[in-house]
Amino acid sequence: MDLKFSAVTRPVERLIATAQNGLEVLRLGGLETGNSPSPSQVVESVSMYKLRRYFPPDSRPGHPQAGPPVLLVHPMMMSASMWDVTPEEGAVGILHSAGLDPWVIDFGSPDEVEGGMRRTLADHIVALSEALDAVTEITGQDVHLTGYSQGGMFCYQAAAYRRSKGIASIVTFGSPVDTLAALPMGLPPNLAPGIANFMADHVFNRLDIPGWLARTGFQMLDPLKTAKARVDFVRQLHDREALLPREAQRRFLESEGWIAWSGPAISELLKQFIAHNRMMTGGFAINGQLVTLTDITCPVLAFVGEVDDIGQPAAVRGIRRAAPNADVYEYLIRTGHFGLVVGSRAAQESWPTVADWALWISGNGEKPTDIFPMADQPTEGDDRGVALSSRMMHGIGEASEVALTLARGAADAVFAANRSMRTLAVETVRTLPRLARLGQINDHTRISLGRIIGEQAHDAPNGEFLLFDGRVHTYEAVNRRIDNVVRGLIAVGVRQGEHVGVLMETRPSALVAIAALSRLGAVAVLLQPDADLTGQVRLGGVSEIITDPTNLGTARQLPCQILVLGGGESRDLHLAADAAVTDMEQIDPDVVALPAWYRPNPGYARDLAFIGFSTASGQLVAKQITNYRWALSAFGTASAAALGRTDTVYCLTPLHHESGLLVSLGGAVVGGTRIALSRGLKPERFVAELHQYGVTVVSYTWAMLRDVIDDPAFALHGTHPVRLFIGSGMPTGLWKRVVDVFAPANVVEFFATTDGHAVLANVSGAKIGSKGRPLPGAGRVELGAYDAEHDLILENDTGLVRVPEAGEVGVLLAEPRGPIDPTASVKRGVFAPADTWISTEYLFRRDNDGDFWLVGRRGSTVHTERGVVFCDPITDALGLIPAVDLAVTYGVSMDGHQVAVTAVTTRPGATITAADLSEAVAAMPFGLGPDIVHVVPEMKLSATYRPTVSALRAAGIPKAGRHAWFFDAEANQFRRLTGLARAELSGAQ
Incomplete structure (x- = not known):
């Protein structure tokens, strides 16, 4: 009878309990757990953050001396309360019980703070750096900086920004560093930069993410797990005792733990750390300061979730390559993203390990047994993230290991078959528009350096353009400075077509001066300080000289009007008694009225744009460079090197050298890349700036790189971001040493005549010493058979010039496009009646593959x-x-x-x-x-x-x-x- 009665009453009791608990959930948002937050004290409160100290010393009788401080950093979209979800399983409680001193930085919800939705990523990093200063000052100890997900990224970035000052160690949980190594949901890395740039420039520049949307997005990353958790909650709604231990965590994930994201911060995250992957390459900007993770020197412990689809193992382990100067350890735990820091497994494994780690690093304990030095990670591997099959297996436990292996094998086969096709498609989309534009340029096309910079500033005003002395300048800022200098030039009487000398060190003001002359339509005469300046001024027809304070003394000795630019507005140049010198920085551009004749960027392709100098047989020679010649080299470099917005071009040559002007600056401006200017070629500076600027492309001329890699002090110290070297004339032995040292980087060697009619490029770099093949989009070139014994171009039976066979020597001939230099060797009726070709006077042979090899100049045999x-x-x-x-x-x-x-x-x-x-x-x-x-x-x-x-x-x-x-x-x-x-x-x- 009791059994029958129990069978009737138990469902009724269960139904009543379900109804009561469900009503409480509807009314309060969850079950009342009776938990209270851990005791804390707000030590510092500013508009950007609150700094909390948990279990402050005055609330800890018997503990007058606090243990090693640990500063916990939450990601932007999660509340700082994540560290204290429950007293028993929360991070602050566990760390406190282990003898540590837990601190939390709370950025708050930006939609509840005035100006909060305008916060940038840099604001968070600077705020974290300030909080670190406060903790170190109060405790008198270095801090163990600990962050979850994006909070861990903040930790890495702040440590690099501070050069590890005041940081005992860094601990991160599921924090991606090499973001393109493994993207969530298996997104292809080839498409990620384009998508991220588009979202940053066209979506999040006008859209913020509210807290509910952040929560939804997080849950959609693992919809099966989210659905399963909700079903389990409803099924157990009658059993309050079973639900209460996990109720705080459920409420946090379902509603209470999510805060808004500001659009500017998301845009910066997408551009710097996804589109450009600058946690790996270096060169990310914090308040205009360029930062690299190679500056991290403190120990690092990274928690890696085996089935974490957000901070995937391959992405998290990127820290090993990105921070070669740090001792990096890892702890591998089989859990998902949130389970790394909250829940039973985190309470049993993660936080006790963090406590043991902090005590060990501080010299108060033994090394944790389950942490291991992170192994060197390959630059490119087969691991492209947590497979969908792995996530499904973890969530519902139905996929077998055999099925997982088959799925991964199939994915690898598909990936390998399509890798080259995707790469080709991406490079084609990037390159074809440049080649098409180059092919459309004629004598009457308006094209110039000033015009291209203006176009880039219009398309991407906030795009990073110029890097110098550890600072970054945007396209908009540089473009505005160029316009101001144009007004200054007009104020002192410079007009379109005038020849103005530029005598300046490699610095931003030199680039601005050259671009301003281009925008004005004047001719920039690039003076070389180590050559005959008087001769250069005479050959260049110079009327005024723009110089910097460093070269002012030299410029004063020349018979020209001197214009001083750069060096700061407060410097004293002692110009009071010198009417021949004008300080351009004292001219207010806002009061300069633009004359009726002024038209920005008036230069046609046929117009003379620059004059450079070289020495031939001991004689000074002026090289005239038209806008077409500049554009040909600029578009050709950008195309051959596949330059894009993810690149940073390192300009080692001074801007008065052709390589600096035509290849480095030209290619960077057309490619929309960043250009890094260097103060000089020194091994220690070279290596430091490679990492600091995130250099992906290094420009060179002839044997320049020999001064770096052959120096006994040269050492790369781990990995590097360089993918290409671009330039001309590199000796074969040096070429081989460069590709050996910088593997897997490649060399793209160019050959171009002064007039630009003949351009060759060894794009593949497979044949060391070869000049490659004619650059697509440039002028047509051909070889004319040559008799070296008698110095004759050979003809066939019809009287036309014979094309040599493979391996036979010929004179390189170019079909002219644009103006023809009056001194050029022009030949007509060469390969067809009445055709016109220019003899470059260079001798080449062409191998069976069609690649050109230089054998010398005509007459040099x-x-x-x-x-x-x-x-x-x-x-x-x-x-x-x-x-x-x-x-x-x-x-x-x-x-x-x-x-x-x-x-x-x-x-x-x-x-x-x-x-x-x-x-x-x-x-x-x-x-x-x-x-x-x-x-x-x-x-x-x-x-x-x-x-x-x-x-x-x-x-x-x-x-x-x-x-x-x-x-x-x-x-x-x-x-x-x-x-x-x-x-x-x-x-x-």
Whole structure:
């Protein structure tokens, strides 16, 4: 009877209990748990945050001395109450019980604070840095900085911003660093930058995220788990005792734990750390200061969730590569994202481990047994995140390990099959518009440096453009400065078409001055301070000179009006008695009336834009660069190097060098990338700025990089963000050393004539020393067969120029586009009746794949008794000998005949043998080797880092000795150069 009665009453009691509990949930939002928050004290309260100290010393009898301080940092979309969800399982309670001193920074809900919805990401990081100062000052100890999800990202960023000052260690939970290594829900990394940029520029610049939307988005990342939790709650609604232990956590996730996001902060997050992935590459901006995680030197402990789809393992483990100067450990736990910090597993594993870690780092305990040094992570791996099958298995427990393995194998196969296609599609979308625009440029197209900068400022005003001395300047700021300088130039009488010299160090004001002259329509004459300035002023037709305070003394010696720009507005230039000098910084641009003749960016493609200088045979030569020539190089560089907004181009060459103006600045402006200017080439500065600026592309000229990677002080210290080196003239041996040291980075080598009619690019970098192929979108080039013995371009039976076969030498001819230099060698009726070509006077051969190889200039061949010798193939071949540093080949005239001589310098501690030389020459795919090879102590380089031969040639045939060899034609090998052999070669006997 009792059993029957119980069978009737139990469902009724369950129904009543369900109704009572359900009514309480509807009325109060949840079940009343009776829990109260842990005791805390607000130590500091400002508009950006509140700093709370939990269990302050005055509430802890018997604990006069607090333990190591731990500062907990919550993500933007979650309430700071997440650290105290329940006294028993909350972070602050567990850490306090373990003897630590817990602190919490509470950013509050931005929609409840005046100006809160205008907060940026940088505001949070600066606020965290200020809070760290407060904790260290009060406790007198370094702080263990601990953050969850984006809060952990804040910890990394603040530590880098402070260079680890006052930080004992960093502890993070599911905090992604290499965001593109594994995106939530398996989103493809190729598409993420474009989507993130679009959302940042067009959505979150006018939209904020309220708390309810943040909650919904978080729950939708794992809808199965969310649905299951809700079903379980309803099914157990009758059993209050079973629900109460998890009620605080449920209420937090369902309603109470979510706060609003400000649109500017989301935009900055998307652009810097997803689109540009600058936690990995470095160069993210905090209040205009450029920051890199390589500045983190304190220990790091990263908690990795095996089935975490938000902070996925591959993304979290990026900290190992991003912070090479820190000791990085990890704790692997099988849980999802929120389970890392809240819940039973977090209470049993995560927080006790954090406590043990903090005590160990502080010298008060043993090393936790379950943490391990994080292994080096590959730059690109097969792990693209937590698979959907893994998340489903964790949520509902129905997928087997076999099914998981099959799913992953299938995903890998699909990924491998489509990787190259996706990459090709992305690069095609980026490159084709540039090539199309380049192909549409004609004489009457308005194109110039000033115009392109203006376009970029219009399209992306807040885009980061110029990096210098650790600071970042946006396109809008630089563009506004250019306009102000234009007004200043107009105020002092500079007009369109005038030739104005620029004598400045590499600095932002130099770039602005050059761009302002372009916008005005004047000609920037790029003066080289280490050459004949009087001659440059004369050849350039200079009427005024823009200089900086550093070069003012030199500029005053020239017969021109001097305009001083940059260096700050408060400096004293002592100009009172010098009417020939005008301080441009004292001109108020707002009061300058623009004349009727002024039209911004008036330059046509055919117009002269710049004049540079070089030295040929000891004579100063002016190089005229039109807007078309600049645009060709700029668009060509951006296309060949696939430059985009995620790149940072490092400009090592001064802006008065062609490489700096045409390749670095030109490519960066057209590509919409950031350009980093350097004060000079030093190994320690080079490495520091690579990381600080997040440099992805390094520009060079000739042997410039030799001063860096061959320096004994050079060391990369872990990984690097560089993907490309772009420039021209890199020696083959240096090329090989660069790609070995900076693997997997590549070299894109350019060849371009001064007039820009012929442009080649070795885009793949697979063939060291090759100049590549004609650049798409540039002018057409072809080879004309060449007889080096008689210095003749060869014709076929019809009288037209013959195209050489593969491997045969030819003169590089270019079909002109744009203005033709009056001094150019113009040829007509070359390959067809009445056609027009320009002879570049450079000799090339083309291999079977269609790649061009430079063999020298016309007239530079050496006519030896063995036959005609081409210099460049020899230099390239001997440059690849590991012991060789630099090589150069030239002809020496002796008693009516010529001898081909190669001079080399050796790398420190290395030696060269005759066998090395014989092997290198035997491996040459084309041409004859030298007659003599000798080692010289040093090799003089030009201002563009190009080896010079004039002094070597003037010295004649080298002396006999143990560091000189001659080629024995009969034995087909090199032998030690003796006095007898030298006499025979010189014709003395």
